[in-house]
Amino acid sequence: MAVLETLPVTALRGVGPRLAQQLADYGVTQVEDLLFHLPLRYQDRTRVTPIAALQEGGEVSVEGEVRLADIVFGRRRSLVARIQDGTGTLTLRFFHFTAAQKHSLQPGARVRCFGQVRRGASGYEIFHPEYRVVTGDQEGGGIARGQGEWPRSGQRKWPGPAGSHIEGIARGASSHKEGIHKQGEETLTPVYPTTNGIGQAQWRKLCAQALQRLEQAQPRDLLPAGSGLRFTLVEALRYLHAPPPDAPLNQLLTGTHPAQLRLALEELVAHNLSLLRLREKQQERAAPALQSRRAGPLQQALLTGLPFDPTAAQLRVMQEIGRDLARPLPMLRLVQGDVGSGKTLVAAHAALQAIANGYQVALMAPTEILAEQHRLNFAGWFEPLGIGLEWLSGRVKGRARKAATDRIASGEAAMVIGTHALFQEDVGFHRLGLVMVDEQHKFGVHQRLALSEKAGIDGRPHQLVLTATPIPRTLSMVAYADLDCSVIDELPPGRQPVTTLLVDSQRREQVIARVASACSEGRQAYWVCTLIEESDALQAQAAEATAELLQEALPELTIGLVHGRMKPADKAAVMAAFKAGTVALLVATTVIEVGVDVPNASLMIIENPERLGLAQLHQLRGRVGRGGGASHCVLLYQSPLSRGGKQRLVAMRESNDGFYIAERDLELRGPGEVLGTRQTGLMAFRIAELPTHNHLLDQVQAIAGNLQREDPAVVDELIQRWTGSKARFAEV
CATH class of the missing domain: 3.40.50.300 (P-loop containing nucleotide triphosphate hydrolases)
Known part of the structure; x- marks a missing residue:
């Protein structure tokens, strides 16, 4: 968004240093951020409910005449007003109020109020309703402390998604005498995500101003015209900040409305493109071509010495990796399989291809227990083949650490296994041809790439990422779009559920x-x-x-x-x-x-x-x-x-199926919990939600691929619009 992406929130009315800091702490610094700060839910204040039809717990708009208003002294001092509409009587109760509010609620005044109905000692009540006094075409009144604004009526009609209704919102953005914004009654009232110190009134006022700015500087649509979209970007933003009264609330609450899908699709495309850009950056430099024929004898000796036969799935994945390693481009491959499916053997087979070609291999694990288990497994397989191992973790100190890092730097250690210690400053490699990371979600993208920078070769090492936490296909399409994926979907024979x-x-x-x-x-x-x-x-x-x-x-x-x-x-x-x-x-x-x-x-x-x-x-x-x-x-x-x-x-x-378990985990807890916080730097979506928007992902891949081939300039704009500084990963 050429203008809005650089326009600070301080350019809006009512945003001083204190509010600007509160917004910044919440992650809102530009006017553009407000446009994508979408409501959590909506309140329908457009329909007046007769008092006789009220039900306990409902959020309703009620209009009636004040018949009685007085200050009541009980356990807590309160202002109590009773209104009637010809069908019944409703009590309005305020525990925090001003003299101006008491004055406005005089008998004979007509008020329209909004709030949640509860049952009191003398019938239905609303505590701290938002209200306004209606006097002909004029309106006054007050708002209970801590409450949001009450909307003001306008003259405009809802023109549908293709028309403009920003003018009406702009008119409603003028403040009344208490400085509280009023939005038109012709739209549903948004309820925004918030933080301490920022009320709904402020969010509505700020977002209305942001929409007004949007009208003055409309961004161009970056998705291809043939994407089957019912809304443009601007139409979707308008609709979601101020839906019409007949908007399908269920769709809006579940994130399935076409306006929400429009924004989610563009965000997922931008996210996918940012990861593909990362892959391009990683493959700009060559990698050593590790010939499989040189590794043949060692790999065959490894498999022959096993007390079991590898599964067909293991052999298939070994071949996929072998082909990647033989190319002069850096392999970027994820191997996932259920617990006990034999990923470690696949990793050992790949390591031999690098070692046989004269290169070192590093295997990084998130815990010492796992690293130690790998050391024992690899030692049992490699020592009979005459291949020495080095093990490095945080508990290797002093002279032992110096000796280990010297062996790694000199190339004496062909296979290096360790924890986070492998990418610390004092560790350098002689000729690192293959980096393997186990349980990738326990690390982060930048840590995997940092280890690659220690290669000591002209180019980049190949990368193999292993995970025993099966990742649903839809989630891997989002989180690991920069990696090719291999799945070991078969357990060794004899394993009992x-x-x-x-x-x-x-x-x-x-x-x-x-x-x-x-x-x-x-x-x-x-x-x-x-x-x-x-x-x-x-x-x-x-x-x-x-x-x-x-x-x-x-x-x-x-x-x-x-x-x-x-x-x-x-x-x-x-x-x-x-x-x-x-x-x-x-x-x-x-x-x-x-x-x-x-x-x-x-x-x-x-x-x-x-x-x-x-x-x-x-x-x-x-x-x-x-x-x-x-x-x-x-x-x-x-x-x-x-x-x-x-x-x-x-x-x-x-x-017992890990892939079924992973799908259920995604449904119940969401992607952030499934992947782990370290992996989700690129997963903090503004609009998109998984698994709600899983069905968009095939379309996302198709659109991203077409844009990469046909319109690289749009790719840059999309990445900047949606990921901004997060695209720094691509520069690592």
């Missing part, structure tokens, strides 16, 4: 008895503790207390404890003991969510599972069911369950 049980915490003793029975038969179990607070200290205390109680109840069992406050060496020792079978029951926080592979563990108890999201519950459940026998997961919930908590737990009981 985990039976999931929902058990009320009142039956805790029965669950403890079940743990004792399983362990007495030589099996092992997990007991996972969760807390609402994101405090490592509190989570550690909860786990320690649970471990003590379980040890008292089960003195015959060896019980281990793992939580985030433990020293890494102590944590590693407990995990090693559990894997070796000397610890029968492992009490842990959610640090064991990924990376723990103990085939003999067949029972998991998750305490207070209603506090976790579906994806995390599914990851935890994936720690069992890795052996040949039957496995169980007990969700020990605290009743009563909320509606959302019950839906999540029932979904867990219904299915």
Whole structure:
């Protein structure tokens, strides 16, 4: 928006330094931001309801004559007015009022008021209604403190989406004697998202002024004419800030109105284009062409040495990656698969292709437990092939760290596995040809790219992103549009589905008895503790207390404890003991969510599972069911369950399919929670909502592709309009 995108809100009437700062704290700095600050819901003040037809809880407009008004002294001093309309009597009650308001509500005055109906001692009442006094063609009156404005009537008719009604809104933007904006009664009244210190009256006044400015500087439509759109950009903005009285409220509330779809489509196209631009930037520089024929002997030796055969899905994904690595353009590929589908083997197969061509490989994991698990797996596969590994995490200090970073920098270490420590300043690579990031959603786009900058080669390394949190197709189209996607949609033969049980915490003793029975038969179990607070200290205390109680109840069992406050060496020792079978029951926080592979563990108890999201519950459940026998997961919930908590737990009981679980998680919690906050820098949509607008995504991809090929100038405008500074990712 050539003008509005640079016009500060201080250019609007009534915006001084204090309000400007409040708006800036809320993320509104330009007039353009106000146009896209759309209402959460709407109030219908255009229809007058007879008092006799009022129902408790309804938000209504009522018009009547004041028959009595007086100050009442009770537990709280209040101004009470009673109005009649010929069908009944309604009480208006104000706990905060001025002398001017009392004066305006004199017997005989006619008022129109709006508010929520409640039942009082003497019939229906409205507390702190918004109102105006009607005297012929004139109007006066007051507004209860803290309330929004009451709209003023105008003469205009609603012309439909193609016409202009901004003039009427501009007329309504003039202030009455108390400085409160009045909007026309011919439209539904918007209720905007807000923050402390900014009332609905201010939002309506500011947005009306922004619409007036929009009329003076209309932006051009950037979507192709053949996109099947009923609204232009300007028409959609007008409609959504001031819908006509007959607007379909249900569509507006659910985000499915054509005006909302028009804006959502353009925003999703812009978002998709920004990620495609990121991909273009990443592929402007060449990558090493890693010939698959050189890796053939090593890769064959890896597969031959396995005690099982790879699945057809694993072999297919290996081929997809192999083709990408052989090209002189940087591979940007996401590999996703359910818990236990064999992503680590696929990653090892890809790593050998880089190593056989003389390049280093870096594998970054979000936690030390997961990084350690990868180290053990890769060591078991690579050491027989004569390939050395280096492991680097935050707990590698002093001389050991210096020696490790020297081996990495010299190229002596062909395979490097670690945590966030890999992209710290003192770490540099000799010839980094392949970067692999596990559980990408735990990091962020910029961290993945920062690791690529350490390559030590003329060009960029290939990138392989792994996730054991299946991502719904619709969400991956939005969040990972810069990556090609491979799916391992097959589990290894012999994997038994985990039976999931929902058990009320009142039956805790029965669950403890079940743990004792399983362990007495030589099996092992997990007991996972969760807390609402994101405090490592509190989570550690909860786990320690649970471990003590379980040890008292089960003195015959060896019980281990793992939580985030433990020293890494102590944590590693407990995990090693559990894997070796000397610890029968492992009490842990959610640090064991990924990376723990103990085939003999067949029972998991998750305490207070209603506090976790579906994806995390599914990851935890994936720690069992890795052996040949039957496995169980007990969700020990605290009743009563909320509606959302019950839906999540029932979904867990219904299915072991990670992709089904991911779809349900997206429906219940939205994309921000599914992807994790670190990944959602580009997901803070202004208008679009997932999964509400999932059905637009195929159209989004088609439009974005056409614009890339046919109108690059429009691509730049769209990205700037909707993502602005967020497009900085493309420059990393």
